[in-house]
Amino acid sequence: MTPKINDFSIHVATVNGSGSQTANSVLLRAIFQMGIPVSGKNLFPSNIAGLPTWFTIRASKDGYVARRRDNEILVVMNPETAAEDIAAMPPGSMIILNEQIQVPPVPEDRIVYRVPMPKLMEGITTDVKLRRLVVNMIYVGVLAEKLGIAEDEIERALNAQLGRKPKALALNHAAVRAGWEYSNKNLPKRDPYQLERMNATTGKILIEGNTAAAIGALFGGVTVVTWYPITPSSSLVESLIDYLHQYRSDPKTGETTYAVVQAEDEIAAIGMVLGAGWAGARSMTSTSGPGISLMAEFAGYGYYTEIPGVIWDIQRVGPSTGLPTRTAQADISFVHSLSHGDTRHPVLLPSSVRDCYDFGILAFDLAERLQTPVFVLSDLDLGMNMWMSDPFPYPEKTWDRGKVLSDVELANLPKFERYRDVDGDGIPFRTLPGAKNPKGAYFTRGSGHDEAARYSEKPEVYERVMQRLSRKLETARTLMPPPLITEDPGAKVGVIAFGTTHWAMIEARDQMRAAGVPTGYLLLKGLPFTDDLKRFVQKYERVYVVEQNRDGQVADLVRLEVGELSPRVHSVRHMDGLPIDAVAVTEPILARERAARGATAVAQGVGR
């Protein structure tokens, strides 16, 4: 039996609310501490307790962190899904079965370890409720013993999770120990899976995208935060609240340098953001699809009246309530032009936790420079799952507050007109309420207005203002983060992705290269596109835009952008609510490439 080292996925099937989160985090962190690249994906229901939930931990010596379709190891803790979960396991896989759970006969070529979990718990605590919560630690012990996770790593991880609760710590530790000992004494190893120490995670952090975004906002100097609770966005503001409390309030007086308001709905949340942005604060809110829908009217107001604000959209599956706890990239075209009329918003597309941090800062600079709402489109996979990253660097640049006239500057001007394009970049100057010089006062309105902010219905005035806003978006192109481009030598095929699709793309490119299809890759970081896009498409015979939605929203935007090159642009979509995996990228592209290259060969043959 050839050992399989540091390259497999562990799939844990439990019941929501059963306390398995701690067990899974301990496993994830212990593997991380062993220096092995690791990622965790929580597949959870829209429910507080009782429905099935799965957690997948992928260990990958090659550093791949995308979801995989197949798992090598299954932990069966949920009677309701046990039969289905086991049926999905391939030959050669390993199954840890809570013996209490009745399952149909498992084929001989699956390696089953039966563990009398309730019995083992009897020796640990008499409290029935605690038994139910702590029983998950038994499978941690069994896995640790079977896979070779050193006990001190489990201990460290447990300590990090429960160090502040000594009683719980002792109890959990006893359960791990019981699982480990039972496995060691009674279950001879028959599986090939093995974890061995590496040094690929030294110095790295483990973090969720929402937490990273919160840290970005914290260091971006946010002062006004408004929100309405919604999955999968809530944890962004909740962790921001914790950090603000810790780092931006005076421990003695309780005085803060920020304000957080839980709004009555998302309309009020964005209204407060715009009110605060108008008055000069760095303001933000965070939401998901349904909240974005509610924000539409104010989003257009912010665009037309030119008020900065930052709106995070942690995308989930729509339409409507959709699948609130599943992931998608399907809000792009809606958000890019959110609101009626000719509205266009800059959109940032973070693909990593590092991007979440960087864009948490950058979004404020862009919003204040461009005087417009800026949207950041993360997703549930990025926002709520744990990702490895190098630590975030301290921002070396100061902040950009944009074109705000001071009292002195105002005094020196012959006159001030709020919407006059003085510099030719489409961005006018603004004053803040409270400016002492009466020249600075102006009236903000969502109705037609001229350069001096006066009410106007004149056709030529309306058109002039709208054309200037369009010029402003051209300026935005030069300020958006450029895409990340990496190109294989000799590649004829280009691939474009954004957001969390990036992680499947890294793996897919390796697979395609191995299959004889090297690629050039453009990782998109925002909209509007920078000039890099057209140059990239120009270089390749075929360009595949890979995204997690039904209709190929970004493929459409790319086609519009590249005009006559649009026949080169093809669309690859993944849309089942689970994070995209590499095969979902590789298979359709290779199929089309085989067809295209075959057809070329045939055509050449006929030509000769």
Add this chain to the structure above:
Amino acid sequence: MRESRHFATTTPAGPPAGTNHIGLTRADYDGAKTTLCPGCGHNAITSGIIQAAFEAGLEPHRVAKLSGIGCSSKTPAYFLGQSHGFNAVHGRMPSIATGVHLANRELILIGVSGDGDTASIGLGQFCHMVRRNVPVVYIVENNGVYGLTKGQFSATADIGSTTKAGAKNDLLPIDLCAVAIELGCGFVARSFSGDLKQLRPLLKAAFAHHGTAVLDVISPCVTFADHEGSTKSYAAVKEHDAPLHDIEFVPFFEDIHVDYEPGTTREVEMPDGSHIYLKKLAEDYDPADREAAMRVMHEARREQKIVTGLIYVDASKPPLSEDLHMPKQSLASLPIEQARPSRQALDSIMEALRTGG
């Protein structure tokens, strides 16, 4: 109009004639020319706001004028032209006001809304603004109809009131003053655009209030609701107006002794040292008694009276900014040193994420 012999006249001493205590003239509080219908009650309220702001000596640059959508919401363009203005989307001015206050609590916010803007599309935001006690002088110019869309009923239209075309309203009106009192509002007043003598001191008192001040001002729509059958016509309001008291306001900067007979007048002190004097009319009315206020509102509805005056006042409730422990300085003007934590702070956050601790 009601006159009172007991009140001193409040001509400020000191600054040159025709100027207020900060040296500005009334013209410094003017705005653009109105585009509303001639005779519109809203125009009278606008001039009331101008006069009250002048007399109170508001610094125009410290005022932000906010509104929603509708005839009433156009009016901030017609007063205080030296102040920043914000004409928001329909029914959502309260959230804008909340954001402005969070960004810069030094600003005095004057919000103008209508009955459609507040009681229909914006009822939710209105309620939550009151609940949070956002410091806004929130004026509802209430005529019971949608003017800009030509005369449909709003949610404050009285039962039995008719449109110009004769359609009857069968639904109970929403009484914004009662709603505000129920939600804990610390300053609730009702007035009439035809009674500036009452409205002006109410406005000045509202400027001195530190939380949400709701002023529901009945303001007849001359075009769509001034006919017989409308309960908010000039004639109907004049007939049913039932003032609770005569009102005088003495700002903090005026050292005026008000001479009144014992037992005739109530005195309310505002947080800035200003005083409101309420002279008893037919019955003694205590605006600090919340239950009495609710009772008066119910009786008024039963008797089809429009009770006007300072219905409820409690200046002690802390405004939102104090609830949130915000600094005195405006958040908008915080320097980066205060808004961006240190390098060490980031290091300690990263270390915790590395170890999981």
